Amino acid sequence: xxxxxxxxxxxxxxxxxxxxxxxxxxxxxxxxxxxxxxxxxxxxxxxxxxxxxxxxxxxxxxxxxxxxxxxxxxxxxxxxxxxxxxxxxxxxxxxxxxxxxxxxxxxxxxxxxxxxxxxxxxxxxxxxxxxxxxxxxxxxxxxxxxxxxxxxxxxxxxxxxxxxxxxxxxxxxxxxxxxxxxxxxxxxxxxxxxxxxxxxxxxxxxxxxxxxxxxxxxxxxxxxxxxxxxxxxxxxxxxxxxxxxxxxxxxxxxxxxxxxxxxxxxxxxxxxxxxxxxxxxxxxxxxxxxxxxxxxxxxxxxxxxxxxxxxxxxxxxxxxxxxxxxxxxxxxxxxxxxxxxxxxxxxxxxxxxxxxxxxxxxxxxxxxxxxxxx
Amino acid sequence: xxxxxxxxxxxxxxxxxxxxxxxxxxxxxxxxxxxxxxxxxxxxxxxxxxxxxxxxxxxxxxxxxxxxxxxxxxxxxxxxxxxxxxxxxxxxxxxxxxxxxxxxxxxxxxxxxxxxxxxxxxxxxxxxxxxxxxxxxxxxxxxxxxxxxxxxxxxxxxxxxxxxxxxxxxxxxxxxxxxxxxxxxxxxxxxxxxxxxxxxxxxxxxxxxxxxxxxxxxx
Amino acid sequence: xxxxxxxxxxxxxxxxxxxxxxxxxxxxxxxxxxxxxxxxxxxxxxxxxxxxxxxxxxxxxxxxxxxxxxxxxxxxxxxxxxxxxxxxxxxxxxxxxxxxxxxxxxxxxxxxxxxxxxxxxxxxxxxxxxxxxxxxxxxxxxxxxxxxxxx
Numbered sequence: 001x002x003x004x005x006x007x008x009x010x011x012x013x014x015x016x017x018x019x020x021x022x023x024x025x026x027x028x029x030x031x032x033x034x035x036x037x038x039x040x041x042x043x044x045x046x047x048x049x050x051x052x053x054x055x056x057x058x059x060x061x062x063x064x065x066x067x068x069x070x071x072x073x074x075x076x077x078x079x080x081x082x083x084x085x086x087x088x089x090x091x092x093x094x095x096x097x098x099x100x101x102x103x104x105x106x107x108x109x110x111x112x113x114x115x116x117x118x119x120x121x122x123x124x125x126x127x128x129x130x131x132x133x134x135x136x137x138x139x140x141x142x143x144x145x146x147x148x149x150x151x152x153x154x155x156x157x158x159x160x161x162x163x164x165x166x167x168x169x170x171x172x173x174x175x176x177x178x179x180x181x182x183x184x185x186x187x188x189x190x191x192x193x194x195x196x197x198x199x200x201x202x203x204x205x206x207x208x209x210x211x212x213x214x215x216x217x218x219x220x221x222x223x224x225x226x227x228x229x230x231x232x233x234x235x236x237x238x239x240x241x242x243x244x245x246x247x248x249x250x251x252x253x254x255x256x257x258x259x260x261x262x263x264x265x266x267x268x269x270x271x272x273x274x275x276x277x278x279x280x281x282x283x284x285x286x287x288x289x290x291x292x293x294x295x296x297x298x299x300x301x302x303x304x305x306x307x308x309x310x311x312x313x314x315x316x317x318x319x320x321x322x323x324x325x326x327x328x329x330x331x332x333x334x335x336x337x338x339x340x341x342x343x344x345x346x347x348x349x350x351x352x353x354x355x356x357x358x359x360x361x362x363x364x365x366x367x368x369x370x371x372x373x374x
Numbered sequence: 375x376x377x378x379x380x381x382x383x384x385x386x387x388x389x390x391x392x393x394x395x396x397x398x399x400x401x402x403x404x405x406x407x408x409x410x411x412x413x414x415x416x417x418x419x420x421x422x423x424x425x426x427x428x429x430x431x432x433x434x435x436x437x438x439x440x441x442x443x444x445x446x447x448x449x450x451x452x453x454x455x456x457x458x459x460x461x462x463x464x465x466x467x468x469x470x471x472x473x474x475x476x477x478x479x480x481x482x483x484x485x486x487x488x489x490x491x492x493x494x495x496x497x498x499x500x501x502x503x504x505x506x507x508x509x510x511x512x513x514x515x516x517x518x519x520x521x522x523x524x525x526x527x528x529x530x531x532x533x534x535x536x537x538x539x540x541x542x543x544x545x546x547x548x549x550x551x552x553x554x555x556x557x558x559x560x561x562x563x564x565x566x567x568x569x570x571x572x573x574x575x576x577x578x579x580x581x582x583x584x585x586x587x588x589x590x591x592x593x
Numbered sequence: 594x595x596x597x598x599x600x601x602x603x604x605x606x607x608x609x610x611x612x613x614x615x616x617x618x619x620x621x622x623x624x625x626x627x628x629x630x631x632x633x634x635x636x637x638x639x640x641x642x643x644x645x646x647x648x649x650x651x652x653x654x655x656x657x658x659x660x661x662x663x664x665x666x667x668x669x670x671x672x673x674x675x676x677x678x679x680x681x682x683x684x685x686x687x688x689x690x691x692x693x694x695x696x697x698x699x700x701x702x703x704x705x706x707x708x709x710x711x712x713x714x715x716x717x718x719x720x721x722x723x724x725x726x727x728x729x730x731x732x733x734x735x736x737x738x739x740x741x742x743x744x
Binding site for chain 3: 015020021022023025026027029030032033034038039040043076254255256259280285286
């Protein structure tokens with residue numbers, strides 16, 4: 001099939017649909033605003049996007065809840081239909097596609113053959129590796145097998161959601177299925193992590209759009225997340241930040257501080273250690289985000305967020321053992337135990353010292369022995 | 375497990391246990407020291423001597439008028455950075471949550487900007503103290519590894535804390551992890567170095583004052 | 594306290610801070626930047642823009658900024674995948690642009706500094722496409738006339 005040669009640019013496609021220049025500029029302006037690019041970048045983006053060709057996208061789902069895809073379908077800019085019809089060519093997604101069974105698999109294989117080395121692989125969910133990977137099977141193959149196969153010819157891999165990015169819930173202790181993050185299973189492939197449980201829809205769509213526009217993997221942070229969206233902590237961009245700085249905290253969910261909209265740090269907000277765009281892009285077309293709705297950030301975009309103690313224990317709380325926050329009783333018990341041990345060692349060392357002195361005094365052999373006290 | 379979870383999890387637990395074992399070991403050691411038998415006739419009653427001991431805790435903490443000109447620099451520096459340390463340690467909101475979770479209560483905090491100002495002043499004083507120790511001919515000869523390492527451990531804690539507040543050097547979670555790790559280091563070093571003075575200072579003054587009063591000397 | 598209603602409620606306005614990067618950043622700084630962009634436009638002809646999403650402004654700040662810039666002579670509305678409104682402010686060459694989607698949700702708010710905002714200008718391709726559409730309808734008309742000479 002000679003599809004790659006015949007594939008028109010996005011601009012040509014839009015011209016055929018009678019999409020005006022103004023409409024396209026407006027779209028790019030909105031996107032640039034969303035991606036936090038400088039406003040003059042909108043024009044450059046419009047030009048680049050018109051000249052770009054829609055990449056083939058293969059979307060694989062493993063150990064996941066489909067919440068990430070649900071999130072993506074609620075993207076306002078670009079909208080899901082705009083994304084999958086105008087920006088990319090979604091050639092395989094077992095949830096969205098009309099085909100099923102062997103026809104769906106055939107579509108995937110055909111797209112992979114036709115675009116070998118050029119298609120974009122989007123992965124949603126962690127992959128179980130325990131017991132030969134039997135905990136995820138589709139079309140008679142294990143998830144690990146499907147991922148390895150599809151990753152081979154991919155230009156880049158975009159991991160959507162915390163499960164694909166860091167293992168997420170399947171990876172949580174005790175991880176019975178041996179679930180692993182995608183980046184640990186595809187050596188040598190460029191990986192972009194779009195974490196979050198789920199990720200913000202505009203962040204998923206924006207990352208894909210940015211890849212199509214620039215044709216390369218964006219700048220990434222140490223967790224392989226695009227710095228455009230994950231460059232600031234929730235805390236740094238939080239509208240309640242001034243209350244943190246002033247030391248005004250809600251102590252419970254129904255006190256005066258909570259009703260006055262003060263900082264939720266003491267109620268366990270993970271904003272300071274969580275890097276995501278919730279405080280700026282927000283959710284449901286910028287209606288709100290958890291902190292604005294009065295709930296502390298859970299830190300869902302960070303690795304191991306599920307295993308870091310209670311969602312409601314503040315960041316500075318000591319974390320001992322799996323249960324999370326340490327209780328005063330526990331602390332006192334450990335301190336008392338250690339204190340008893342310390343006292344015993346102290347008494348022991350004193351007794352030893354006294355015995356030594358006593359022995360020393362009993363045998364006055366050297367005249368220079370001063371019989372030092374203690 | 376990332377740095378923060380390690381620092382406030384297993385590392386903190388081990389440090390906490392070592393701290394308590396070490397402190398008790400050293401306290402018991404000192405408590406069970408054999409004293410020379412007091413052969414002098416008691417000049418004052420036990421009650422008066424206890425009062426003398428209590429007075430000594432206060433009077434020895436204040437510069438002696440006769441030497442004030444020679445000691446004032448050291449005293450002023452020492453007092454200032456200790457006050458700064460107490461404010462930063464005990465009145466910063468995250469610290470209150472941290473210490474509060476061990477004892478089950480929380481108390482009011484100072485605004486972060488105020489705490490930050492005190493922290494900066496304290497760091498400055500800390501540097502001054504180090505330079506004084508290096509420059510002062512007597513102090514320099516009196517100083518050993520213990521002095522410098524104890525200084526270093528506390529300075530590390532102060533600087534990493536300020537870096538975490540100012541978001542410089544590395545992402546916040548990394549610096550926070552380093553900050554808590556340096557606290558773990560402080561806990562471990564505490565009983566074995568001169569930081570132990572916090573436990574010794576007042577009881578030893580009291581005992582001294584008691585014995586002196588008992589012998590009839592002014593405490 | 595016994596019931597929820599007894600807890601006093603007063604939602605505190607987010608305090609204004611002039612530190613960089615915090616909520617409520619000063620209006621003065623934005624006005625100064627606009628003035629700079631205007632001078633650059635006059636000097637080099639290069640247009641500029643400020644994206645208001647990237648600035649932590651409260652609705653009150655936004656209203657204050659709009660008030661400071663005032664109302665100018667042009668007010669254009671564009672129906673393209675939802676309404677867009679492009680208003681010139683009382684400061685000539687400074688435009689307040691709002692883009693909304695088809696359900697009326699605000700997509701972007703920009704302060705543009707330009708002789709005419711770029712989006713109002715008709716593109717080359719659109720000109721040619723318009724011309725060919727007229728030609729096509731003309732030939733269609735004449736063909737139709739040629740086909741039915743009897744009326």
